[in-house]
Amino acid sequence: MDFQWYPGHMTKAKRMMQENMKLIDIMIELVDARIPLSSRNPDIDQLAANKSRLILLNKTDMADERVTAQWEEYFKEKGFYVARTNARSGKGVKGTQAIVMDACKEKLERDRKRGIKNRPIRAMIAGIPNVGKSTFINSLVGKACTKTGNKPGVTKQKQWIRLANNIELLDTPGVLWPKLGSDEVSLNLAYTGTIKSEVIDETEVAYNLTKFLLENYRENVTERYKLNQEDVEEMLANDELEENEKVVEVMNYIGRVRGAVQRGNTIDLDKTARIILTDFRSGNLGRITLEIAK
Ligand code: GDP
Numbered sequence: 546m547d548f549q550w551y552p553g554h555m556t557k558a559k560r561m562m563q564e565n566m567k568l569i570d571i572m573i574e575l576v577d578a579r580i581p582l583s584s585r586n587p588d589i590d591q592l593a594a595n596k597s598r599l600i601l602l603n604k605t606d607m608a609d610e611r612v613t614a615q616w617e618e619y620f621k622e623k624g625f626y627v628a629r630t631n632a633r634s635g636k637g638v639k640g641t642q643a644i645v646m647d648a649c650k651e652k653l654e655r656d657r658k659r660g661i662k663n664r665p666i667r668a669m670i671a672g673i674p675n676v677g678k679s680t681f682i683n684s685l686v687g688k689a690c691t692k693t694g695n696k697p698g699v700t701k702q703k704q705w706i707r708l709a710n711n712i713e714l715l716d717t718p719g720v721l722w723p724k725l726g727s728d729e730v731s732l733n734l735a736y737t738g739t740i741k742s743e744v745i746d747e748t749e750v751a752y753n754l755t756k757f758l759l760e761n762y763r764e765n766v767t768e769r770y771k772l773n774q775e776d777v778e779e780m781l782a783n784d785e786l787e788e789n790e791k792v793v794e795v796m797n798y799i800g801r802v803r804g805a806v807q808r809g810n811t812i813d814l815d816k817t818a819r820i821i822l823t824d825f826r827s828g829n830l831g832r833i834t835l836e837i838a839k
Contacts, residue, residue: 555722562592562719565703568667569715570649571597573641575672575681578608578629580836581616583733584673586721593671597648599626601641603677606631609834619838632681639685642710666712667705671719675739678718682706685714733835738826751818754825755799756792757835765831769824770799796821 572593577584581602600620605613613629620627626648630637646653649666656664672678686706704716723739725731734740735750758766759781767774772795780786780794793814800806800817807813824830 558720558722559588559592561717562669562671562721565669565715565719566592566596569596569669570652570666571599571645571668573599573601573645573668573670575601575603575630575632575670575676575678577676577737577739578602578605578613578616579737579834580733581620581838582836583730584676584723584737584739586673586724588724589671589721597626597645597652598624599628599641599644599648601681602627602629603632603681605629605637606634607828607832609832612834612837615838616834630677630681632677632684635684638681641685642708642712645712646710663711665705665707666710667715668712669715669719671721673721673723673739675737678720682714682716682718736822736825736835738822747822748815748818751821752789752792752796755796755821756789758825758830758833759792759795762831762833765833766795766799769830770802772798772802 572589574585574589574593602608602613602616602620617627617629626644628637628641628644630641632638645666645668652666656662670678670682685708705713706716707713723730723734725734731740731745732750732753735745736754755766759777763777766772767777776798777795780798781791783791783794786794796814796817797812799821800812800814803817803820805813805816805820807816821830825833
């Protein structure tokens with residue numbers, strides 16, 4: 546598999562984060578609850594060393610609730626404060642402010658002992674592209690937030706957005722790049738649409754996703770496409786087929802049901818692949834988590 550990234554942007558974004566790091570007390574890191582590890586860049590641990598840390602498991606509305614609870618425990622055990630959010634609906638978003646205060650209680654106590662009153666807690670939001678940073682900030686801040694500096698010729702000033710509880714949030718989120726360490730990570734990012742179709746073969750991605758779904762969320766697939774469960778079981782148990790052929794057989798079945806037929810009355814596998822990916826990415830296949838907490 547061949548994925549391409551753009552080190553120029555990466556270096557610039559990282560430098561921005563490094564420069565701002567000395568200004569903040571707490572790093573709020575958004576991850577995609579469906580792929581909590583693949584959607585992290587581990588460099589952030591080094592970048593934000595000595596800072597309070599809060600992990601937001603975002604897009605929980607799309608993730609498997611039971612597995613999300615396991616991920617919450619996983620990160621708590623590693624010493625992070627954790628919250629679950631749905632930035633799109635706003636669920637859990639405002640509640641993160643109280644968690645920020647809790648995560649920074651030692652700093653507040655230190656300030657108090659030194660006689661410093663009302664120094665704001667300063668926070669940065671960070672995460673890889675597409676995890677929901679902008680949506681989260683908008684949901685947290687509401688319409689009151691007006692950004693400046695987006696017009697050409699206007700120098701972008703560092704802007705702090707004032708929240709409740711004397712918290713200030715840096716208006717520019719820190720963009721980290723995902724770490725494409727393995728095919729598994731790359732595929733997870735492709736399933737969720739973080740890696741775009743120009744750099745990856747969508748049909749191959751859909752094949753791998755279908756394989757995963759048939760192994761872990763088979764009912765979600767049969768329900769969504771109204772497939773006959775017994776037929777699917779039969780296809781997957783067919784000894785005459787190789788493992789990959791079995792998956793393609795089910796994809797063909799989905800294509801047939803969805804009318805993805807091309808000339809000659811054969812199934813258009815590319816079109817079927819796009820249907821499956823679009824359904825997954827828009828949540829039509831139900832709540833699915835792609836990574837299991839170990
Ligand atoms: P950013 O690149 O991290 O700033 O991500 P965006 O805020 O642009 O969000 C990327 C996409 O994910 C958008 O289509 C959002 O509407 C969507 N999104 C963000 N948060 C959530 C969430 O909690 N649930 C769902 N279902 N979608 C979300």
